[in-house]
Amino acid sequence: MAAKQIITLITGANQGVGFEAAKNLVLSSASYHVIIGSRNINRGAKAVADLQSLPEIKGTLDTIQLDVDDDKSVDAAAEAVSSKYGRLDALVNNAGINDFNPVVRDNLRRVLATNVVGAASVTEAFLPLLRKSDEPRLVFVSSSLGSITGASDKNSPYYRPAGTEYRASKAALNMIMVQYSHILGLEGRNFKVFSADPGLNATNLTNDPDSLRARGAREPHVGGGIIAATVKGERDADVGKMVGAYGVSPW
Template sequence: MSYSGKIVVLITGANQGVGYETAKNLVQSSADYHVILGSRDSSKGEAAAQALQADGAKAKGTASSISLDVTDEASIAAAAERVAADFGRLDVLVNNAGIVSTASPPTARALRRVLETNVVGALAVTEAFLDLLRKAEHKPPRLVFVSSSMGSITHAADPASPYYNPHATEYRTSKAALNMLMTMYSARLKPEGFLVIGADPGLCATNFTGDAASLRNRGAAEPAEGGNRVATVIKGEKDANAGRVVGVYGVSPW
């Protein structure tokens, strides 16, 4: 298959949840997209890619999968080598892979584990794929960090905010750190013509916490809605807010 002219997008953690719905949105919206689903479990990634392609009536773009564990440097390097061999470039990288901790009270062990995936993993993947992004066919090359309003210190410190609560300390800390990471890449890569931006899908009823029904009962949006919010950022509809985190209500305060 020739990928000439295609917008090649890699999404980490894309075999389920918001990552999968983001890929689905892109594939169903335009024949211009080829989406690579990064997945720690290669069998699940392959099944997800096949599911996207199975509905020929809706699938306009194309999809494939790649084995990618964001906490394993060898896995990241191998994935970068494969993308280089198969595509020779990358137009969009979406750092979506993430985990949550429900430990209460918070623990150092849980924090280390969450930071390793949500922050260190995002940095490791970004560094591994930067040279391929520099070869992007579609300009500007896009670097997207999937963040959360739960990482907003402004919200966390405001008693009037719905995000003012003491829960999910490890996750919220990781997203605050991810916002800083995104900001640093924006400052570093803007002179090279990169567009770096954060996307907040909002609270979605996924299996992220292991209890989608409970999230839905709390008013969470369906995963497809979160995927649409991230997809709008990928498609360039929020470029005016580059360097910031964009959510359903607009730009998230730091």
């Protein structure tokens, strides 16, 4: 008998660390069925085709249109996954943005809307499907840039007066993760909830991957591997915390 598939949805997975997390999972085991969540369905379909073309692929793939900023899109995606699969075993809230609008209030509104409200919206929409899993996992892709401990320590690499809006969004996301970890833990369903910090990767987050490489950014497969590790159970000793290549990040 074939092993039961681990149905995993990764938002914003048509590129960057989300794409690399999907690749990591489908290359690692035939057990993983990864749904590529993409705001643009054509880009999602291309991501699936690119992954399916890998000669060493073991898992399976699908894609779904999912714009975390659009409630109708989020709800429609949840209904589609429910209709097709009946459950969800792992949800990775990866979709996120940075913004460089010089008007702080406009920048903050946009970044919080996607990185925080969007993640919460997707989580709430898919919780009924996660509750149908025997071993549900909920992952929020965060950043140690959201660590208040790091931001306030002059000896920390995260002590720098830049990226305030993005950093505030990740601090808020970490609080949301902790709250979900507590709330879902009371349900007794063996929920495992994490924040995963992929670190600085040369992605399109700043629209200039090469400038990130010049700052020492790693290639996206490194961050994707950190995210995938939380899905595969490799970081279960640190459930309810923010995990990265360094271990556990202080809040």
